[in-house]
Amino acid sequence: DAMVIQNPRYQVTQFGKPVTLSCSQTLNHNVMYWYQQKSSQAPKLLFHYYDKDFNNEADTPDNFQSRRPNTSFCFLDIRSPGLGDAAMYLCATSRGSARGFYNEQFFGPGTRLTVL
Amino acid sequence: EDKVVQSPLSLVVHEGDTVTLNCSYEVTNFRSLLWYKQEKKAPTFLFMLTSSGIEKKSGRLSSILDKKELFSILNITATQTGDSAVYLCAFKMYSGGGADGLTFGKGTHLIIQP
Numbered sequence: 001d002a003m004v005i006q007n008p009r010y011q012v013t014q015f016g017k018p019v020t021l022s023c024s025q026t027l028n029h030n031v032m033y034w035y036q037q038k039s040s041q042a043p044k045l046l047f048h049y050y051d052k053d054f055n056n057e058a059d060t061p062d063n064f065q066s067r068r069p070n071t072s073f074c075f076l077d078i079r080s081p082g083l084g085d086a087a088m089y090l091c092a093t094s095r096g097s098a099r100g101f102y103n104e105q106f107f108g109p110g111t112r113l114t115v116l
Numbered sequence: 117e118d119k120v121v122q123s124p125l126s127l128v129v130h131e132g133d134t135v136t137l138n139c140s141y142e143v144t145n146f147r148s149l150l151w152y153k154q155e156k157k158a159p160t161f162l163f164m165l166t167s168s169g170i171e172k173k174s175g176r177l178s179s180i181l182d183k184k185e186l187f188s189i190l191n192i193t194a195t196q197t198g199d200s201a202v203y204l205c206a207f208k209m210y211s212g213g214g215a216d217g218l219t220f221g222k223g224t225h226l227i228i229q230p
Contacts, residue, residue, distance in 0.1 A: 033217055042204060043159070045217035057217070090158050104150060105218060107158035 003027070004108035006091050012114045013081050021076040021111045023091030031096040032074040033105065034066060037088040049074060050096055078113075086115045118143045120221040122205050128227045133195050137224045139205030140187040149188050150218065151179055152204040159204055162190070192226075200228045 004025045013019040023032065030051050035043035047056045049068045063085070065077040078085055089112075092105040119142040129135055139149070148166040152159035163172045165181035165188060172179050176195075181188045192199055202225050206218040 035217075042220035042222050043218070045219070048217050104161045104164050106161065107152075110158045 004091060004093055004106055006089075006108040006111050008111060009109060010112050010114070012116060013078075014116050015083065016080045019078050019081055019113065021078075021089050021091075021113070023074045023076070023108055024072050025091075025093045025106075025108075026072070027093055027095075027106060028071065029093035029095050029106070030071065031094045032068060033092040033094075034064075034074070034076045035090040035092065037090055037110070039087075043090055046076070081113070081115045083115050086113055088112050118207070118209070118219060120205060120207060120219060122203075122221040122224050124224060125222065126225040126227070128229060129195060130229050131195060131197060133228075134191065134193045135195060135226060137190040137192075137203050137226070138187060139189070139221055141205075141207060142186065143207050143209060143219075145209040146183070147208045149181055150206045150208065151188070151190050152206060152220075154202045154204055154223070155200075162203075195228045197228045197230055200226060202226070 007022045011019060031048060033048040034046045036046055037043040045057050046060045046064055047066055063079050067075045076089055088110045090110045091108040094105045121140045123138045127135060148164050150164045151162040153162055163179045165179060168181055168183035176193045179188060179190045190203060202223040204223045205221040208218055
């Protein structure tokens with residue numbers, strides 16, 4: 001089945017220790033997104049890739065970076081995690097088009113990050 | 117500033133009841149409105165609405181958008197305990213880039229009691 005896969009599902013890291021979260025997709029979608037969802041809050045967009053073009057949201061901290069080595073994979077790097085970065089991180093994909101964008105986003109199961 | 121308000125924030129009903137969830141908005145460059153269901157995992161897609169007055173239906177769920185009054189409703193009839201979840205309303209705004217992220221409301225936490 002075509003799907004969005006996130007690894008690991010649960011990640012524990014120490015304060016200040018870099019961590020990388022992984023997302024892969026078999027949907028062949030050209031757009032991939034990273035959202036941060038803190039407890040009892042709505043998901044908040046961090047950034048997205050349209051093909052190889054990186055689009056950062058204005059209020060995404062510099063501590064968060066992303067890489068997309070190919071169509072299928074996208075990584076979220078947190079350079080120096082703080083306690084406030086503990087959250088669920090959701091990867092999503094969609095099929096984008098230059099005309100405008102009407103297609104829904106498909107979410108992965110998320111990675112729950114704990115910062116000790 | 118874009119604003120998305122979902123109401124109620126939480127709702128407890130009995131199995132078999134019908135519920136109506138609301139999403140009102142003030143959004144610039146509106147493109148489409150999406151409804152997602154979130155249990156203890158990632159959001160799952162329910163509906164996408166772009167045109168006013170056209171009802172979308174899937175089983176016991178239906179949704180409609182009113183672009184004049186700037187709101188959408190999500191109806192669930194004959195509710196079941198499996199409908200218990202947070203229902204998220206999200207917006208896609210068009211910025212010309214061809215691929216825009218979603219802006220979510222805070223959600224309605226729906227609990228269906230047996």
